[in-house]
Amino acid sequence: MKQRTFLTTLALFLFFFNLGIFIVSVAMFRDTVNRAEDRSLGEHYFIASALIKDLQAVESRGTDIDGSLSSLLQPYSYLSGDNKAGLVFYKNNQLVFSSKDATVLQSNSLEPAGNGNRLATIRKIDGRTYVIVSGKLPAPYDSYTLVYLYDTTEAINSWSRLKNILFLAGFVLSVLLAFGLHLVLNRIFRPLKQISRTSKDIANGAYETRLPVSGHDELTEMSQSFNHMAEEIQRQMTELKDAADRKQQFVDNFAHELRTPLTAIYGYAEYMQKAVLSEDDRLSALNYIMSESRRLQTVAFQLLEVANLQNNQITSEELTVSSLFETVSQTLYGKLAGKNVQIEFSSEIETIRGDACLMESMLINLIDNAIKACGKGGHIVVSAAKEVGRKTVSVRDNGKGMTPEVLSQITEPFYRGEKSRNRSDGGAGLGLAICKQIASSHDAELSFSSRPGKGTTAKITFTI
Known part of the structure; x- marks a missing residue:
């Protein structure tokens, strides 16, 4: 029972504890991703807004926009200075500009958004994780698509390390809990073991065996109740033994009491049968037989009187x-x-x-x-x-x-x-x-x- 309790309690703890770690890890991952997406969406919106103003300024001067795209987008390349952000610019699904880091990503076929809405996605490319936000510029510049890339690999790796630390700490805590639970269950089940051992001793005839009593908890009350039960068992067994001894003594005494008159009756009857007796000897033998018969009759009547007194009101x-x-x-x-x-x-x-x-x-x-x-x-x-x-x-x-x-x-x-x-x-x-x-x-x-x-x-x- 102790082993079953130990395994059940430990299994339930491990399940819920690791489930809690998993839920916390998922929540942290989502928080990391959401913060990266919010940042990327904010940066994309800021660049797109600024770029529209630049395009309007170029157009107001009568300068060709396509020829000025490279110079217009170049100031925004500072975003890739920390090697975490990059820009890709499309016109009618044709790549017209990419930052330094984004050039590496062209082989992965970055597709611009198919509609005017901004689209934020998470992609893993060449072992690194990126948040990619793409969206078309508003009319009359809807032929242009701006793609913003943000490298969130370090944040994801930090989350992964923290997750591993949590699970490792959970494992260590589980081992400590298993050890502590084992000690606690040993302490809890020790009285039950003592009860089992004491019960076996009592069953084997050691009726004087008692449980140690200490403290003031429920186990102490149980030990006191068990000892009281053992005392009652000992008392009743003593009474049963005394009753059995008295019954055996009664049978022995009864047999002894019957032996003498029966032996005399049989001896005189055999004597009268086999010997030639005078009338006086025959009368003497008959008198002795009758005397012993009366003794047996008296015993029978007295035993019957005892039985009647026990059974009748x-x-x-x-x-x-x-x-x-x-x-x-x-x-x-x-x-x-x-x-x-x-x-x-x-x-x-x-x-x-x-x-x-x-x-x-x-x-x-x-x-x-x-x-x-x-x-x-x-x-x-x-x-x-x-x-x-x-x-x-x-x-x-x-x-x-x-x-x-x-x-x-x-x-x-x-x-x-x-x-x-x-x-x-x-x-x-x-x-x-x-x-x-x-x-x-x-x-x-x-x-x-x-x-x-x-x-x-x-x-x-x-x-x-």
Whole structure:
């Protein structure tokens, strides 16, 4: 593109510049010729007027005109003293007089005018340029024709030299312009080259590449816009990579989660098929198969619940916090039996908006995790309050707590901070992922804070 712009701009400049020189040269040539013609016409008129008076004087004295022509015309030969002007005189198309320079021109058949009008012409004779003015004298001397010759060769040569100088200067100026234009286009197209190079780097995966920004012109604005676009591309590619990593982790965890129960089911089924078992052994194997089948069923139901929460809109209504806490407490009554864990409910707000079943499910999941984190003598506080103008529900325990690394991943599907404990409790690592999705569907934010040995706090902050 730069080369095409350079050639097009240079061609247009050369065309119009040389056209301008040509027009100026033609105008100067015409001016030179017109001045020579005006001079020649003026001299011809002056000589013809003076000659008529001389002829009238000769005729008044009764002297023969033809015999006196040579002496009458001789005084006008001074015009040829500078070797630029000459006279030729005809009578009835017969040459009767010529100046010194004009004698050389007789071989070129100078023709007198065919009518009484004066005629000015430009002729090139023997390598020299002449302005020739011819015209008949007025009656009664119309048989005589006066031809005036003016050598304008030097003026034409001066014009030619000036024209050559102009074209030479135009050539030098064109070379300088071509060089300057090349520098300017290099400067203009340098950002475009940088954009092209940076675009290729970004396309090859170097998303951190940026354009240098300097100045306050349009190219600077373009560089800033390009860098903003590159930042957005980098951000989106990072998000896509993180999403791809999460999906791959989900698939890996899902495959791992299925492998253990499927292996057990297949092993016990094969054992029952090939071995001779007692009734007690057969019932024990069937119980284990059913237990692992229930685990698979639980995983399937939980995954279906996550999918439904992502794709469906919830039905939101005003919920009484005290009633919600009472329902959750009754549901968890069985889980607390024999665990020596105390749960305390408190509320500073009367209502929250949401889906009753989903809110119960989320609180039960959070409290169930808190129960698992607490040992004997554990204490769990479930509270509802208003913080910074927003309604919140929090679940705080005094259990084992979590490290920052574990805390950052606990809402990922199939993630287990303590794999052995979760599997022994029948969990699949989907509970907190479901809680996060439930909170998101309520336009709420689920956050966790924890310190190892100091317990964990799960907080639901409603934005509406």
